[in-house]
Amino acid sequence: xxxxxxxxxxxxxxxxxxxxxxxxxxxxxxxxxxxxxxxxxxxxxxxxxxxxxxxxxxxxxxxxxxxxxxxxxxxxxxxxxxxxxxxxxxxxxxxxxxxxxxxxxxxxxxxxxxxxxxxxxxxxxxxxxxxxxxxxxxxxxxxxxxxxxxxxxxxxxxxxxxxxxxxxxxxxxxxxxxxxxxxxxxxxxxxxxxxxx
Amino acid sequence: xxxxxxxxxxxxxxxxxxxxxxxxxxxxxxxxxxxxxxxxxxxxxxxxxxxxxxxxxxxxxxxxxxxxxxxxxxxxxxxxxxxxxxxxxxxxxxxxxxxxxxxxxxxxxxxxxxxxxxxxxxxxxxxxxxxxxxxxxxxxxxxxxxxxxxxxxxxxxxxxxxxxxxxxxxxxxxxxxxxxxxxxxxxxxxxxxxxxxxxxxxxxxxxxxxxxxxxxxxxxxxxxxxxxxxxxxxxxxxxxx
Numbered sequence: 001x002x003x004x005x006x007x008x009x010x011x012x013x014x015x016x017x018x019x020x021x022x023x024x025x026x027x028x029x030x031x032x033x034x035x036x037x038x039x040x041x042x043x044x045x046x047x048x049x050x051x052x053x054x055x056x057x058x059x060x061x062x063x064x065x066x067x068x069x070x071x072x073x074x075x076x077x078x079x080x081x082x083x084x085x086x087x088x089x090x091x092x093x094x095x096x097x098x099x100x101x102x103x104x105x106x107x108x109x110x111x112x113x114x115x116x117x118x119x120x121x122x123x124x125x126x127x128x129x130x131x132x133x134x135x136x137x138x139x140x141x142x143x144x145x146x147x148x149x150x151x152x153x154x155x156x157x158x159x160x161x162x163x164x165x166x167x168x169x170x171x172x173x174x175x176x177x178x179x180x181x182x183x184x185x186x187x188x189x190x191x192x193x194x195x196x197x
Numbered sequence: 198x199x200x201x202x203x204x205x206x207x208x209x210x211x212x213x214x215x216x217x218x219x220x221x222x223x224x225x226x227x228x229x230x231x232x233x234x235x236x237x238x239x240x241x242x243x244x245x246x247x248x249x250x251x252x253x254x255x256x257x258x259x260x261x262x263x264x265x266x267x268x269x270x271x272x273x274x275x276x277x278x279x280x281x282x283x284x285x286x287x288x289x290x291x292x293x294x295x296x297x298x299x300x301x302x303x304x305x306x307x308x309x310x311x312x313x314x315x316x317x318x319x320x321x322x323x324x325x326x327x328x329x330x331x332x333x334x335x336x337x338x339x340x341x342x343x344x345x346x347x348x349x350x351x352x353x354x355x356x357x358x359x360x361x362x363x364x365x366x367x368x369x370x371x372x373x374x375x376x377x378x379x380x381x382x383x384x385x386x387x388x389x390x391x392x393x394x395x396x397x398x399x400x401x402x403x404x405x406x407x408x409x410x411x412x413x414x415x416x417x418x419x420x421x422x423x424x425x426x427x428x429x430x431x432x433x434x435x436x437x438x
Contacts, residue, residue: 019215020215117426119426146280147247148276148280148289151279152430155286155287156430159433171280183244183245183271183274184273185274185276188277189280192277
């Protein structure tokens with residue numbers, strides 16, 4: 001690149017570190033932004049600056065927002081005695097998109113993993129136990145992945161919450177799914193969790 | 198190009214870069230091997246790459262000291278079986294966790310592989326699984342050079358009245374042979390002698406003994422490696438019943 005383009009090179013290098021982008025696609029994105037300077041580049045830069053200054057984890061549930069207590073936790077109507085435990089903020093957002101669950105959430109920040117030395121203290125499990133005691137929680141819904149680590153974490157949490165109803169999401173045939181395309185494990189789980197009609 | 202193809206059991210998966218993972222497989226003829234699986238986080242591959250999965254693995258690298266790349270095909274998933282119960286889940290984690298820590302890399306342990314495959318296939322049978330797990334840990338110790346010899350007393354040579362096990366040699370000691378050293382020896386659980394009903398309490402006592410040797414003989418030689426938390430969770434699950 002020509003002289004006097006250090007800032008551009010720096011921007012391309014930073015963009016190339018984003019998920020889904022490499023050096024070539026980052027270069028294309030930066031060129032596009034420069035061409036749409038007033039429409040996209042400047043608003044994007046301002047939005048990123050604002051989020052960089054204000055984004056933080058909710059002190060209660062671990063959701064990401066711009067205030068200490070997120071909208072969901074601040075909403076009194078959502079204190080219905082149910083807490084849905086999710087692994088990551090992306091899972092919380094997915095649950096919210098479905099617009100079905102009307103309680104509150106708790107983001108663990110990962111799953112237990114013996115090999116990666118991720119124990120209960122590295123996750124937000126002690127905070128969940130505190131919340132269950134202080135918020136009068138009657139049911140904890142474990143919306144964790146149908147993976148070995150996810151289910152290990154689910155059993156661990158269930159053990160830590162005696163006296164509270166602990167449920168987990170069902171596992172089986174996805175909506176719009178056809179049996180022919182399902183793996184053995186999913187069919188086994190679906191058959192085990194069958195229900196009468 | 199160096200390459201091999203073998204059947205194996207997936208032990209662990211760690212994210213590597215944006216889309217790839219570093220997987221560790223325990224294969225019958227090659228031992229514990231690691232390799233990069235390109236696209237391992239994809240929707241197609243990620244569900245296959247659960248610990249305990251039976252895979253056909255193809256490993257290749259330009260030089261033998263390279264990490265190498267793995268391509269895998271799922272032969273049998275054990276995820277649904279493992280997720281059927283707390284004990285099965287804890288057991289699968291303990292097996293994979295322990296092998297990841299104690300097995301040397303790239304060293305074949307064919308007998309142990311066969312026994313590990315059998316053990317994992319027993320996962321849904323909660324009645325026999327804990328005893329099979331104890332026997333598997335004894336096989337692990339044996340494969341790593343710390344075999345327990347419980348056939349006769351190390352002091353008197355007697356084959357009857359064996360009540361203790363030497364923490365130094367792993368050999369059985371009879372009550373008569375122990376004498377005043379009895380308090381320095383480990384109690385020999387009936388399960389390890391092939392006696393008793395193999396109740397949860399007996400299994401826990403046997404795991405105390407195998408755990409002692411894993412910790413003091415195997416892990417001690419691995420530069421401060423610790424007993425995997427997954428094994429401790431298995432013991433907790435057995436205590437809860």
